[in-house]
Amino acid sequence: MNPSCIGVILAQIGTPDAPSAKAVRPYLKRFLSDRRIIDYHPLFWQPLLRGIILRTRPRRSAKLYQEIWMEEGSPLLVHSRAQQAALQALLGSSYQVELGLAYSTPGMAEAFRKLEASGVTRIIVLPLFPQYSSTTTASVYEAASFAALGRHSRYGQVSKRFVPALRFVEAYHDAPGYIAAMQSLLQRQIRAMSEEPDYYILSFHGIPRRYAETGDPYPQQCQETARLLAEAMGWTPERWQLSFQSRFGPETWVGPSTADTLKELHGRGIRRPLIFSPGLVTDCLETLHELAVEGRDLFVMGGGNAKMLEVAPCLNDTGEWISFLAGLVDCSAQGWHPSVAAAAASEQPL
CATH class of the missing domain: 3.40.50.1400 (Rossmann fold)
Known part of the structure; x- marks a missing residue:
C-alpha cells in the first residue's frame, strides 16, 4: 500500500475481446447505446439497434477485425x-x-x-x-x-x-509536445521511404455535423491540430489537406470525407500520397483497416497505384x-x- x-x-x-461476431456484438451494444455517441431517443434507437444493427453489423465488423488481429490480441x-x-x-x-x-x-x-x-x-x-x-x-x-x-x-x-x-x-490538441511528437514520427516515416510523398492527408475521425453545430468544438480543434502540424512539417497549403473518416448512419457528417478524397487523388494528379491520423494516437480498426486496407482500395478505385499510397502508423508508444x-x-x-x-x-x- x-x-x-x-x-x-x-x-x-x-x-x-476477440475477432468474432459473438465478441463484437456486446462491445457494439455498449458503444452504440451511449447517448453521447448516438443521441437519438432510446424509444426510437434501441429497437433499430437491437432489431437490425446488432443482427448484421457484428458479423461484418468481425471479418474486418480478423484481418488486423495480432497474435497478442x-x-x-x-x-x-x-x-x-x-x-x-x-x-x-x-x-x-x-x-x-x-x-x-x-x-x-x-x-x-x-x-x-x-x-x-x-x-x-x-x-x-x-x-x-x-x-x-x-x-x-x-x-x-x-x-x-x-x-x-x-x-x-x-x-x-x-x-x-x-x-x-x-x-491538448495544440500542445507543442504533441505536435512535436507527430512531427518526429512523420519525419522518420518519410526518411524511410524511397521517395518523398507528393501529398499529405491528415484524417480525423468524424462526427455528425449536427453535434458540431450544437456546441461540440471537435472540428475546430482538428483544424488547429492540422494547421500546426503542417506548419511544423513545412508543408505549403497545396501539399496537404484535412479530412474526416468513419461516417456512420444517415446523418450529414463534418467533411470533407476521407473516402471521397482518396478516390479523387489520382484525378488531381497526386501519385504518392501519405495519410496520417493525428486524432487517433493508437493503431486500431480505423487506421489499420479503414485507412490502410479500405483506403488503399479507394485510392485504386480512383485510378491510383496501391503500392504508392503510404499510411503512417499512430503515435503508439513512441x-x-x-x-x-x-x-x-x-x-x-x-x-x-x-x-x-x-x-x-x-x-x-x-
Whole structure:
C-alpha cells in the first residue's frame, strides 16, 4: 500500500475481446447505446439497434477485425498496454498507471478498483483523445466519474463510501509536445521511404455535423491540430489537406470525407500520397483497416497505384509521445505530489 502514490488512468474507448461476431456484438451494444455517441431517443434507437444493427453489423465488423488481429490480441489493446507500460516506466513508483476502457475490458471500474486496492486516493484521468469531443472525451469523463462514485448510471445504487479525488486532463490538441511528437514520427516515416510523398492527408475521425453545430468544438480543434502540424512539417497549403473518416448512419457528417478524397487523388494528379491520423494516437480498426486496407482500395478505385499510397502508423508508444504524456501527468499532479509541494515550499521567502 502506498497512499502517497498518485493514480493515472489512460482512458480509451475500447475494443472487442476477440475477432468474432459473438465478441463484437456486446462491445457494439455498449458503444452504440451511449447517448453521447448516438443521441437519438432510446424509444426510437434501441429497437433499430437491437432489431437490425446488432443482427448484421457484428458479423461484418468481425471479418474486418480478423484481418488486423495480432497474435497478442486486439491492436488497440496491445498498443494501449505498451503505452501504459512505457508511461509507468517513465513516471516511476510515485505513480500507478492503469488502463481504463469505456466500453470493454479492462474497464474503467476495474482501473479504479486496482488503484483503490493500492491505497490510491488521488487519480488523474488522461483521455487518449487530443481533440475534445462529446463522443469521446466526455464519454470517458462520465465513465470515470461513475466508476469513482461506485455507480453504473446517474440514478444507480451507490456502492462506495469513499470517493477518490479526481483530476481530468483537458484537450491538448495544440500542445507543442504533441505536435512535436507527430512531427518526429512523420519525419522518420518519410526518411524511410524511397521517395518523398507528393501529398499529405491528415484524417480525423468524424462526427455528425449536427453535434458540431450544437456546441461540440471537435472540428475546430482538428483544424488547429492540422494547421500546426503542417506548419511544423513545412508543408505549403497545396501539399496537404484535412479530412474526416468513419461516417456512420444517415446523418450529414463534418467533411470533407476521407473516402471521397482518396478516390479523387489520382484525378488531381497526386501519385504518392501519405495519410496520417493525428486524432487517433493508437493503431486500431480505423487506421489499420479503414485507412490502410479500405483506403488503399479507394485510392485504386480512383485510378491510383496501391503500392504508392503510404499510411503512417499512430503515435503508439513512441518515445516523444510517452514523454509528452508524462509531462501532462506531472503538470496535472501539481500540488498533489509531496516532492512537488516540497519544492514549491522551499522556494517561498522566509
